[in-house]
Amino acid sequence: MSVSANDNNSAKVSVRGFLAKYSVLIAFAAIVIFFAIASPTFLTPANLFNVLVNNVVMLAIVALGLTIVISSGGIDLSVGVSVDMASMIFVMLLAAGYSGVVGVAGGLGAALIVGILNAILITRLNISPFLATLGVLFIGQSTQQLATSGGQPIYLTSGYAADQFNAIARTALFGIPTPVIMLIVLALAVHLLLHRSVFGRYVQAMGAQPGVAWYSGIRVPRELSMVHVLCALLAGVTGILLSATVKSYVPLSGNAFLLDAIGATFIGTTLSRERKPSVIGTLLGVLLLAIVKNGLLLVGWNFYWQQVGIGVLVFLVLAASFGLRRAAH
Amino acid sequence: MSATVFHAEVGVSDEKQAAAKSARRRFGALVVRLGAIAAFAAIMAYFVIFAPGFTSTFNLINVVEQSAILGVLAYGMTAVIIGGGSNVTEGGIDLSIAANMGLCAAVYATLLSMGYGDFLSVIAAIAVGMAVGALNAVAVVGLGILPLLATLAVLNVAAGMELTLTQNTVVGASSPLLGLLVSGSFLGISALAWALIVFSAIMIVVVHGTSFGLRLYAVGGHPEAARAAGISVPFYVSFTYVLSGFCAAVASILTVSRLSASTPGSGELLLSVLAAALLGTVFSRRFVPTMGGTLLSVLFIGLLANGFQLLNVSSYWVNGVQGALILLVVAITSFARGSEGSR
Structure with missing residues (x-):
């Protein structure tokens, strides 16, 4: 039971444990090095900027939300509906001539309704998160089809608000694109909330031991x-x-976004011994997926092979992490 | 133990309050349950009265026919959930099943269009399906990766390979077997409907009528106890994933026969398959997934879609009503479960 005996035991397996713990980081580094050699454009600022803005930010923000839910021991299959409903109300309000502020408030309000619906189903009606959010996903899909006569896209013709909002997605502050700044702020906020606040401790407790959390x-x-x-x-x-x-x-x-965000969050859990989700892990998972997607594109793989490549790479990273950790125990 | 301590500390007034609360809860459960049964009965009665030809034999066989593909896939998913336990994030799940079906369909249709016979093409499709299932099994059982994650990665591989094989196009296919499946009939029931009937019968007998099935439930319900009883847990869990791959291959042949082609986009079936397998649990008394329950929920979803179609209601409503009904049914059972637990 003494600490030194524990240390001696773990010393023998620490190399494997180390490899298991950092296999995602090692794989990440190896992939970056590989693409840097294979494609001269990969490490250029323009390409990295493109990856960040187009492949990372939006997926990462969804994945941050899922990180909170998965930390609490649940799952949210309806994140896509929240994305769509916010997008739909936002665009409809702008198209109807309302200002950007009203559009954003309306969009977030629509997402809020989806969240409250999930919360009521899960906490008041005692439906398991998987089924509750699956039901909301189906209802959300119908709602959108009915609202858009079967899935017609709504385009924002250039007007005052449209230009303004497109500008916000495209501008930069101190040389950093605005969406990236939003991601950094949100990631920091979620990190503090999940790992440094009382609320975060409750969430982690519910994820680890729901019964004990209740009785505590x-x-x-x-x-x-x-x-x-x-x-x-x-x-x-x-x-x-x-x-x-x-x-x-x-x-x-x-x-x-759904399957990629779930994948990124769970890839992130391989960073911790207890397989807990964390904001840093999730961001790493999102980066890994985005870099592989972009790198395979630059190396010249077509879209179809990219999907195979991502699947195989994720599979290998997971196999390394889970397999090595199992061997280390 | 913490529960007894908690109870000891509860005062008399708290007990009264709790009794009042549980009475209110029971009343709420009653309202919801009666409401749900009434809603379900009302929908079916409405279909019977107003949907032209809803109860005709032809239409009911048609529903069975339309449910065949979803049913076969849902059986595979149900087997995986039985063998892996129904925990949301760590239990058994096969996210790759629909993509696997797409890949098998692509292999089958491509081989047929290249001139290989039915026999070879069917063997190849089943081999591919079971190989994908075996890959899942290796990942979950051999490497210990969470099923949710392992099958998610395999989903990407299978979907990507299907796209590579077909270049995202429709691959037309025709063969004697497909002709038989489309137009053959026996005792007035079409071949596709027979496929579901026979497949269901096999699944129900194997899972609910044999010691093999009983062990499968033991493995999913309590792996440690199953191991202590001398059951090879890894074998049974691996078996469910390979079976799921086999189901995907069978479903792929059915889907190619229905559409006379392999078409992209089969991955969209995944959520319906999950819904059918999970909804099926409410038909069992102990709320465990069962093959019979899965069959009922598949037919229920089929009847719903069919009734809407006959009523000329926009198909956009179907998903939403399906989702709302899932929530309703599950809410009722969780109320029922709650009152059972308090007794």
Whole structure:
């Protein structure tokens, strides 16, 4: 039981443990080096800028929301609906001539409704998060089809508000693109919330031991509601950014984020021994996916092979992390 | 233990309050349950009265036919959930099943269009399906990767390979087997409907009528106890993933026969498959996934879509109503479960 005996035991397996713990980081470094050699344009500032703005920011904000939910031991399959609803209301309000501020408030409000709906279903009706958010996903898809007569995109013709918002997605502050600054601020906020606040401790407790959390006096329904509302709001931010970037609302486009965001969050969990999600891990997971996608494109793989490549690489990273850790135990 | 301590500290007034609370809760449960049954009955009654030809034999067989593909896939998913346990993030799940079906369909249609016979093409499709299933099994059982993650990675691989093979186009296919599946019939029931009936019968008998099925439930319900009882847990869990791959291959042949082609976009079926397998749990008394429950929920979803179609209601409503009904049914059962727990 003594500390030194523990150390002796773990020393033998520490190399493998080290490899298991940092396998994602090692794989990340190896992939960056590989693409840097294979493609001369990969490490150019223009390309990295492009990866950050187009592949990282929006996915990362959705993944931050999922990180909170997965930390609480749940899942949210309806993040795509939150993205879409925010995007839809935002674009509809702007198209109707309202100002950008009203559009953003409306968009976030729509995402908030999705989050509250999830919270009610999970905490009041005791439906498991998986089924509750799956049901909301189906309802959200129908709602969008009905609202857009079967999935017609809505385009923002250039007007005052449209230009203004497209500008926000395209401008930079101190040389850093505005969306990237938004991501940094949000990531920092979620990090503090999840790893440094009382709320975060409650969330982690609910994820680790739901029964114990309940008996310890944590108001599980209230904290869980907060978790789902926050996740939906973050997805809503992505929805607004998405519309501002492409100047339109394309129905059912949010679902594309779901599987990637889940993947990124769980890749991030390989950083911790207990497999807990963390903001840093999630960001690393998102970066890994984005870099592989971009690198394979630059090396000249077509879109179809990229998907195979991403699957294989993620599979190998996971295999290394999980397999080595199992061997280390 | 913490529960008993907690109870000891609860005062008399708290107990009264708790009793009042549980009474209110029971009343709420009653309202919701009756409301749900009434809603379900009302929908079906509405279809029977107003949807022209809803109850005709032809239409009901048509529903069974349309449910065949979803049903076969849902059986694979159900087997994986039974063997892996139904924990949301760590239990058994196969996200790759729909993409796997797409890949098998692409392989099958491509081989047929290259002139290989039915026999070879079917063997190849089933081999591919089971190989993808085996890959999942290696990842989950051999490497210990979370099923959710492992099958997510395999989903990408399978979907990418399907796209590479077909270049995202429709690959037309025709063969004697496909002709038989489309137009063949026996005892007035079409071949596709027979496919679902026979497949369902096999699945229900194997999972619910044999000691093999019982062990499978043991493995999913309590892996340690199963291991202590001498059951090879890794074998059973691996088996479910390979079976899921096999189901994907069978479904791929059905889908190619229905569409006379392999078409992109089969991955969209994933959520419906998950919904069918999870919704099926509410038909069992102990809320565990069962093959019979999965069959009922698949037919239920089929009847719903069919009724809407006959009523000329826009198909955009179907998903939403399906989602709302899932929530309703699950809410009722969780109320029922809650009152059981308090007893």
